[in-house]
Amino acid sequence: MAPRGRPTRLNPDATPTPVANPTTTTSVTSAQLQAMIDEGVTAVLAARATTRNGDDSHTSGTGVRRNERAVRECTYQDFMKCQPLFFRGTEGVVDLTHEKMESVFSISNCPATSQVKFATCTLQDDALTWWNSHVKTTTPEVAHAMPWAALKKMMTDKYCPKGEIKKIETEMWNLKVKGTDVVAYNRRFQQLA
Structure with a gap:
């Protein structure tokens, strides 16, 4: 056996030794592959459906009923x-x-x-x-x-009463920030709004 990392070259006159278990490859088209996947998924879903109650009764598939909040x-x-x-x-x-x-x-x-x-x-x-x-x-x-x-x-x-609502509207129109107290201004604005 040749050491790893070194490429080996065959002698052009030498014939390669046959492999003991030759594998055969079969070419599969995309359509055939998709059909096999679909068949497998259908089989798994069918197996799962047989383990379920089929009545949508809040079971987890293990036979244990989940509690439903009323x-x-x-x-x-x-x-x-x-x-x-x-x-x-x-x-x-x-x-x-x-x-x-x-x-x-x-x-x-x-x-x-x-x-x-x-x-x-x-x-x-x-x-x-x-x-x-x-x-x-x-x-x-x-x-x-x-x-x-x-x-x-x-x-x-x-x-x-309409008079009170009018007072609130007037206060809102005349509302001003006192100093740098923007928080108080915002709070009062939200109350009046």
Whole structure:
């Protein structure tokens, strides 16, 4: 055997020695190769399908059922755990419009049928008195059946008079940075916006 790294040359007069196990090569076209791959993939998928239930029942293929999270409806406790803001009716327009009620509804998965009932439980003092008088003029069933958008409009009409909104618009137009306190300016701008 010739040392590695050195090329060997055959003697042109010498005949090569036959190899003990000659391998035969078969040429395969691209189409034939693709057909073999497709056949193998189909066989693997068929084998996997026989091990599955076939009913899409959240099994992992091992026979062990995975737990599926059931989405449950929001309760009043779930709603209150999200810490909605309380509204007294004396805070002014900015606090009314900055209620985080929609995000609390979303986080707690509060259904539309419970939104007004839960939201009105956050009313206090003057706002609660206003709501109770509304409930007495209608009925509790009718009052709680209204959509959240309707209650929000009623509260805006009651606690955001046009004069107050005009004052806020004027303050926003005249808002200036005091010294170098850009953070306070930005905070107030966002409140007014």
